[in-house]
Amino acid sequence: MSPRKGCDKACNEASGTAVIYARYSSHNQRDVSIEQQVKQCQEFAQQNNFQIIEIYADRAISGKTDKRPNFQRMMRDAEKKKFKYVIAWKSNRMGRNMLQAMMNEAKLNDLGIRVLYAEEDFDDTAAGRFALRSMMNVNQFYSENMAEDIKRGLYDNAAKCKIANGGLPLGYKKGDDLRYALDPPNDEIVREIFSRTACGDSFADIAADLNARGIKTSRGKTWGKNSFHALLTNERYTGVYIYGDIRIEGGVPQIVDKGLFFRVQEVLKTKKNPQGRHRINGDYLLTGKLFCGHCKSPMAGISGTGKNGKLHHYYICQKRRMEKSCDKANIRRDKIEHEVAVAIRNYIMRDDVLEWIADSAMTFAKEYRNQTCIGSLETQLAENKQATKNLLTAIEHGIITSTTKDRLLELEREQAILVSRLDEEQASLLNYSRDDIISAMSLYKNGNIEDKAFQAKLFDTFLIAVYLYDDHLKIEFSVTGKKTFVNLPLDTSVIDNIESFAAEECSFSLSLGPPKKCPLWIPSAEMPMVSGFS
Numbered sequence: 001m002s003p004r005k006g007c008d009k010a011c012n013e014a015s016g017t018a019v020i021y022a023r024y025s026s027h028n029q030r031d032v033s034i035e036q037q038v039k040q041c042q043e044f045a046q047q048n049n050f051q052i053i054e055i056y057a058d059r060a061i062s063g064k065t066d067k068r069p070n071f072q073r074m075m076r077d078a079e080k081k082k083f084k085y086v087i088a089w090k091s092n093r094m095g096r097n098m099l100q101a102m103m104n105e106a107k108l109n110d111l112g113i114r115v116l117y118a119e120e121d122f123d124d125t126a127a128g129r130f131a132l133r134s135m136m137n138v139n140q141f142y143s144e145n146m147a148e149d150i151k152r153g154l155y156d157n158a159a160k161c162k163i164a165n166g167g168l169p170l171g172y173k174k175g176d177d178l179r180y181a182l183d184p185p186n187d188e189i190v191r192e193i194f195s196r197t198a199c200g201d202s203f204a205d206i207a208a209d210l211n212a213r214g215i216k217t218s219r220g221k222t223w224g225k226n227s228f229h230a231l232l233t234n235e236r237y238t239g240v241y242i243y244g245d246i247r248i249e250g251g252v253p254q255i256v257d258k259g260l261f262f263r264v265q266e267v268l269k270t271k272k273n274p275q276g277r278h279r280i281n282g283d284y285l286l287t288g289k290l291f292c293g294h295c296k297s298p299m300a301g302i303s304g305t306g307k308n309g310k311l312h313h314y315y316i317c318q319k320r321r322m323e324k325s326c327d328k329a330n331i332r333r334d335k336i337e338h339e340v341a342v343a344i345r346n347y348i349m350r351d352d353v354l355e356w357i358a359d360s361a362m363t364f365a366k367e368y369r370n371q372t373c374i375g376s377l378e379t380q381l382a383e384n385k386q387a388t389k390n391l392l393t394a395i396e397h398g399i400i401t402s403t404t405k406d407r408l409l410e411l412e413r414e415q416a417i418l419v420s421r422l423d424e425e426q427a428s429l430l431n432y433s434r435d436d437i438i439s440a441m442s443l444y445k446n447g448n449i450e451d452k453a454f455q456a457k458l459f460d461t462f463l464i465a466v467y468l469y470d471d472h473l474k475i476e477f478s479v480t481g482k483k484t485f486v487n488l489p490l491d492t493s494v495i496d497n498i499e500s501f502a503a504e505e506c507s508f509s510l511s512l513g514p515p516k517k518c519p520l521w522i523p524s525a526e527m528p529m530v531s532g533f534s
Helices: 009-013 034-047 069-079 098-110 126-159 186-198 203-212 258-269 318-323 333-348 351-371 374-396 404-428 434-445 452-462 492-496
Strands: 017-024 051-059 085-088 114-117 172-174 180-182 240-243 246-249 290-292 299-305 311-317 330-332 463-468 472-477 485-489 506-508
Touching (some): 017 069, 034 404, 186 203, 311 333, 333 472
Parallel strands (some): 017 085
Antiparallel strands (some): 240 246, 472 485
16 A cells, blocks of 8 residues: 655655544534544554554543643653654644644654644645645634634523533532522531621631531632632622623522622731732743844843832843843833734735735645545445445345345445545535635734734744844744745834843743744745835
8 A cells, every 4th residue: 555645755764653643622513533533543554654552542622722631641752752753633633723733743843753644645845834834724713713603602601691611609500591509508608608707707717617517618629728719709699690791680699698798808808918929920922932132042031120119021131141141131021022013913914915825825725625535535435335235235136145234334334434534524625715814814914913912812823933132123924935034123112121120130930942943834936025124
């Protein structure tokens, strides 16, 4: 049997130990089962002379999280160099989004391990990397659409005061109508906790008493001093239904009256640090992507308090902080993050660039249609149906052997698998227009550049690295043509906010280190460039 196109010559010559990774998401009704994924990966391995030594599978776990136990076990085994190849069904098995999938693949590549996909033909050429990157973009697009549909459904349930998701507060249970219902005797326990807190009892005394009586928290654990704050500040106990920005008075059975609830809130103000310690440094969106232009070291987030007591956030060169061997000045976090976000919008979000991206995606879509195995599956299905028909005709003529029944059952099982695979392949075809792609990309173009969440999305999707010099930025985009870097003069307001800030006066967060280089999009024609960039 000849090797698959996606496994190139170098791969075939180095055939050896491999593992299979499979993931099934219970939220995706069209997702292919673990068993089907493994079967197709095993067929791929057999065609290319790989020896499968382990199968890692995560069931009913979304790809949007990297907290997948068997995926993490596979990554640990990879660090021990137990295998040479990872075989997955498709590229959307490898990460929660495009960036995470590429980071996971890059990490494996750094360990000398190659990732192969049984149902997607991506060779290790510029065109192959472009095709892989395009497919990952499509996977992320569908994942985000699905998340929006789920969120819309949750808000529809919230409008009806139904329980949305997550654990239930102590004192409540899910009713037959899927709404909150009282859960005796735990609702009385909640009233007792509120009353005792209002009367001045300490959390330590209340916890000791509840534990002595064998009463557990909503999670089935023993009580401690830190077990009460979330309960005592939960306004649902006053009868208010809360989900996101939805508030419905009377939407939940009341356990404590509002007077008692607000008396307890005043008591909590007198208690020291009722929520426990928490970080105040905030997020540094360019961590792992921002580098010193002087020494090329990562720049990490730090914070410090000024004379007026106001907290300021900066990025500092790690070599300057740790070794005192670099003279690069610190830069304010918000200024540099805003400047990079504006650069992405001005460079990537231009109409001609968006049209180039759409044209490239449509070219790939056309090529991908030709690479699918739909034709082969349709042929196999037709042969299966003909074999079934021939067997039934033989039975009608009285030609029955000891294996006839087994053969018929085997054909039925084979037909079910072929139909399922054919449905999946047809569903995976890129059935969208050029205008659809431009419209989807325009969501980035019209976003609020001042919004931190939007800035983070821009950085995750389009940015590989930023090198900070004294008078300009060198930016590497993840969606480019032959020219991967642009040099951008720094705005005067940014230069004015490059300040020296004594490191010993600041707390600092750990850097994620240099980013792994992502495979770049390599189009057939060079991406349009922007005047003013070099």
